[in-house]
């Protein structure tokens with residue numbers, strides 16, 4: 415434990431957060447895929463910035479070997495400079511409002527530092543997209559994070575077939591369907607623009623190994639997108655580095671429970687949980703406002719909150735079988751899509767959007783919509799809203 419927690423700061427020489435720009439590094443080419451990397455959307459997660467800088471140093475000397483474009487973009491600059499997750503609002507939870515025009519609203523003078531950050535990020539994002547979109551549709555995005563608990567590396571993404579494909583190359587656990595419990599993430603915003611976007615979580619915030627795993631992930635990502643070709647032994651080397659000594663199975667998981675916290679200062683997770691530790695229904699997991707919080711179901715604990723900011727107390731995961739994944743990828747383009755409105759309690763709202771009346775449809779409806787590739791969110795206590803991703 416001691417060794418793994420070696421501070422990142424000791425390792426990275428001459429690192430000044432003040433010197434980080436919105437674009438950490440970029441290389442534009444007129445042909446080939448475009449890879450966009452976001453780092454530090456949460457200001458206390460600096461490993462992505464370190465890893466991007468390392469990668470940039472290596473790539474700067476080898477730009478003639480690049481078969482595509484790369485943009486490394488820093489996230490919450492003000493929070494990064496202060497070393498906190500965010501100042502006023504979580505920059506990775508407000509993109510739903512951005513989609514709904516929060517930044518264009520005249521009455522909104524962007525007095526939140528994070529709305530200003532979002533405004534700048536969006537301008538940068540649009541610039542990059544406009545730079546390339548008339549030449550190629552092959553733009554791919556990744557978002558780099560770390561966790562407050564000790565953890566192996568893992569990938570999380572909204573469950574689209576394109577995202578599954580992007581994520582499938584990496585030897586780490588994959589968490590599907592995050593968008594149904596966490597709203598307003600940058601990944602969701604980018605998915606909604608029509609581009610694949612996956613998140614990489616490298617491990618604990620301060621661990622040196624988090625920077626190494628991120629760097630390994632980035633090299634492999636460039637390799638699998640054919641932007642930069644690695645030698646086979648390099649692929650193995652980076653895969654080993656990403657995986658570390660983790661014993662968690664590299665399979666698919668989905669969130670089966672989300673414990674939302676409205677005030678993190680009133681929430682105290684029981685000490686000692688590591689990401690993916692098994693928990694059983696009834697286990698004491700945390701204390702909140704003086705009340706014990708027990709596990710409502712069995713599964714694997716995921717992203718337990720060990721910091722004073724954030725709204726996600728913990729998640730519980732369950733495994734997803736390969737059979738289900740295969741079945742769902744086959745069904746997504748199939749004719750069955752045309753008959754969903756015939757299910758009891760299901761009504762078609764508009765093209766690719768259905769509502770489900772839970773008083774009528776109690777059984778398996780959510781599962782069926784999941785299989786067909788729909789995003790399912792709760793509209794009110796009795797209604798689900800399902801829309802095609």
Ligand SMILES: [Zn+2]
Nearest residue numbers: 456459559560
């Ligand atoms: Zn984060």
